[in-house]
Amino acid sequence: MPNQTFEARIQKAVDDGKIPGAVLLARSKDGKINYSSAFRYNLDTVFTLASMTKLLAAISVLQLVDRGLVTLDTDVAEILPELAAQPVLVGFAADTGEPILERRKEPILLRHLLSHSSGSAYVFFDQKLGEHFAKSQREPPLPLSTSSSSGGRTVADKFGYPLIFEPGKGWAYGAGIDWAGEVVRRLGGGKGLDEWIRDNVLRPLGIGAGAGAGAGDDGHHPAVTFYPDRYEGLREGRIAIMGRGESAAPGFDRFFAFVGKEKTREEETDEMGGEGAYADLRAYMTVLESILADDGRLLSSETAQLLFEPLLEPEARRALNESVSRPEWIVGWVPGNDGEYDWSAGGLLTTKDEEGGAGRKKGYLQWGGAFNLSWFIDRTAGVAGIFGTQILQPADPFVKVLMKEYEEEIYKLL
Secondary structure, three states: OOOHHHHHHHHHHHHOOOOOOEEEEEEEOOOOOEEEEEEOOOOOOEEEOHHHHHHHHHHHHHHHHHOOOOOOOOEOOOOOHHHHOOOEEEEEOOOOOOEEEEOOOOOOEHHHHHOOOOOOEOHHHOHHHHHHHHHHOOOOOOOOOOOHHHOOOOHHHHHOOOEOOOOOOOOOOEOHHHHHHHHHHHHOOOOOHHHHHHHHHHHHHOOOOOOOOOOOOOOOOOOEEOOHHHOHHHHHHEOOEEEEOOOOOOOOOOOEEEEEOOOOOOOOOOOOOOOOOEEEHHHHHHHHHHHHHOOOOOOOHHHHHHHHOOOOOHHHHHHHHHHHOOHHHOOOOOOOOOOOEEEOOOOEEEOOOOOOOOOOOOOOEEEEEOOOEEEEEEOOOOEEEEEEOOEOOOOOHHHHHHHHHHHHHHHHHO
């Protein structure tokens, strides 16, 4: 386990109101590291995953690959005609300010959706799209929202807007994984991601509450779901997201203001693979362990390797590294950048060993969720971990430092 000085630092951060609580988990492939600890929260706390949902959606998509239903080079135009119909926003007319939209020329491949290189960006991350929505007088789609005024209840409603570059020719964090999750629904026998993950991710790993592990159809709740308000155990176990502010919340100092729990998602008709799930982090850790061990329960070895191989074309890779060179927006620790990153089928991929040899190795895979949760898998070093808290402001600078220190503590144990 991490040394007592580090655990005392986390506890002090909680006691001082710097973070509302934390759940920390780590496992090593050789079994020597088996660490689970909770600070103010408890280990069965239900977290709003936000973008940590993306890995679960990516695994679901790769299960379609394993079944021969698609490949990474499948053109998704026929599967996702709503996305295929979108033009490319290339700019705005100098005289009128009207958007200049051009017909897409390049195919949209499944690999583009998984690697954020399809051109489908998040509006709140792209200035051009923001300007486009402002000129159209449409309210832009917001993350973690179910209202029709914020983009609609389906993937096609919410993310049916222009691309910002030709597929494969750039990189922009965006809705590609949401669209990829829709591929699962359309090719997976009509199952949405909630049902698919329950049947094809949770059940094979034996994850769930009580008998019928993960099923949710025996009176017990699943360990991962898009619909926590359907299950009493999840409603009670889900924690509020806290926000930094001047007003005080019970048990916290002035650094926090109570924000409240997420509204119900009962009205959504499609689950959003980029942002929508809730989970017990022990269940999420079990998923990471399976991928770390390459145990074949979720994916074949050949397909699982796609999570650890670069997918980006050169132009897109350059765009990614430019974005990562300013990592303030990224939840989690991203060390120095000299063009050493790519994107795999599952997340941000480090493409060379950390200097000095004591830390992360080539093929280290990571990502996180907006409310300051992060995960990593390092197959070469043989370790995986999660740091979870729930703070409204994404990429909170104080939490970033704690995440860095936590990773360093785990690697010391190796």
